[in-house]
Amino acid sequence: MNMYWHELKATRKSTIIWTLSITLLIIFFMSMYPTFSKEAESLRKMLEGFPDALLKAMNFDMDTFTSILGFYSYIFLYILLCGAIQAMILGIGILSKEVREKTADFLLTKPVTRQQILTSKLLAALTSIVSTNIGYLITVLAMASIVEPNSFDQKLLLMISITLLFIQVVFLAIGISMSVLVPKIKSVLPISLGTVFGFFIVSMFASSIGDEKFRYITPFQYFDAPYILQNQAYDLTFVVLSIVLVSVLTAASYIIYVRKDIHAV
Amino acid sequence: MNVIEIKNLTKKYGKARGISDVSLTVEEGEIFGFIGPNGAGKSTTIRTLLTLIYPTSGSATVFGKDFIKEAPEIKKEIGYLPSEVFYYDNMKVIDLLKYSASFYKKDCSNRINELAERMDLDLNKKIDDLSFGNKKKVGIVQGLLHTPKLIILDEPTSGLDPLMQQTFFELLKEENQKGATILFSSHILSEVQRLCDRVAIIKEGKIIKVEKISTLKESNYKKFRIETKSEINKQIFALDGIKDIEVDDHVIRFLFKGDLNPIMDKIAELDITNLWVEEPDLEEIFMHYYEKEDKDR
Known part of the structure; x- marks a missing residue:
């Protein structure tokens, strides 16, 4: 437990900053909605002039765009992007910071197993992500009822919003496995941003060409908001895929970390 | 009783460095020196013993227990001071020491204060603001605060001024008199000569000789x-x-x-x-x- 609290304290500041940024971002986006819905007709006309592929890449759907949920599913993509970056930085930093700050010797010569170390760190990272999500969900529900006076399906809003947590868990797992595999990570930020933007670009590409196969490559496509909106359900294949991916990556991280040589620096 | 028993320990890193076929025993209550030039394999042996790295082959026991299988159990009674100390920079010294103490199921606060006073260490400073020598002192307090039965020191004196070195050696001798076994690696002979009972000489990853300091000097x-x-x-x-x-x-x-x-x-x-x-x-x-x-x- 002491390691968990220590980790939590160490990530506290960044968790608060990320939560604030993401909630501010959604407040900003949502407050634009009344303008959008008022100008719906002219906006629709304007967008009709845009190339089809571009609209698809940006997740635009003409029919739903001007409803609150349609609008939300479009802006949610950028919330996901932020969330993915947060999770990735957490995941990569969690073990690599011990090597970078040269504190691995301190921790690993204490009477604990490496499994315990990794578990504490993982739980601390999960706690951090869950707190961000709680803050986000409250904000999103509040904002939606403020900007949309008419009734709308709150359950769907919640179903879409909670995928932020799912995506973050997937990226956390990717981050941790990378931090175990790469021998020495000098700087977390470039690697995190690179990986997340890489997946994001692939996702935009996948949306625009509409090829199913590409959806498997990038976690951004696993919980497609327009899909949830249309079917009122998650795409089961990708739910299973996410669970498998997270389990495999986490298990691999444990196996590798327990056997890894920690070199003097 | 032998506190440490290393048998044919080999660690290969690709081709170059590492240790090969290292065997040695450290008896209870002795101060054992481990000497050799830089890169001879002192740290590798110590880090393997602490399961920071894993051996290619060979085995070892500490307190009669298998050093890999029972590592967490063994480490309850080990105090370790690495050659280079770097601790969580944004913590205060006292917070770090408390964090370190929290891993051992005993109250160490008196011991922390006592050691800090002896070593002339300001507990309320941030670790970031400390000089190298002072960081080293944090390392020493951190390594001794739970009164371990086995103290492992990897080139501990670098960065300490002679006066502090003196205090540090006195501390180690006191711990030793109270029953602690000490394994001490160094490339400085005079300090080994001052402190140790027996010494192992290591060169290019192999133990050349294990000898009592006294015989080493006399019989020769x-x-x-x-x-x-x-x-x-x-x-x-x-x-x-x-x-x-x-x-x-x-x-x-x-x-x-x-x-x-x-x-x-x-x-x-x-x-x-x-x-x-x-x-x-x-x-x-x-x-x-x-x-x-x-x-x-």
């Missing part, structure tokens, strides 16, 4: 230096037990081990102007081991 060589009026013929001293003869005009130098009488007879035949017979210091003995190894090959 006398250093002779003889100055004569006339030039000396090297052949006069072609005796058993003489090594490293050097003739420099009127001065002859050699190391000798064995019965002193034949040598004295030889010297009596000479017309000498000056004579020195000295105990070689550890440094010379040590160099001798290293040179001998090279010649044997």
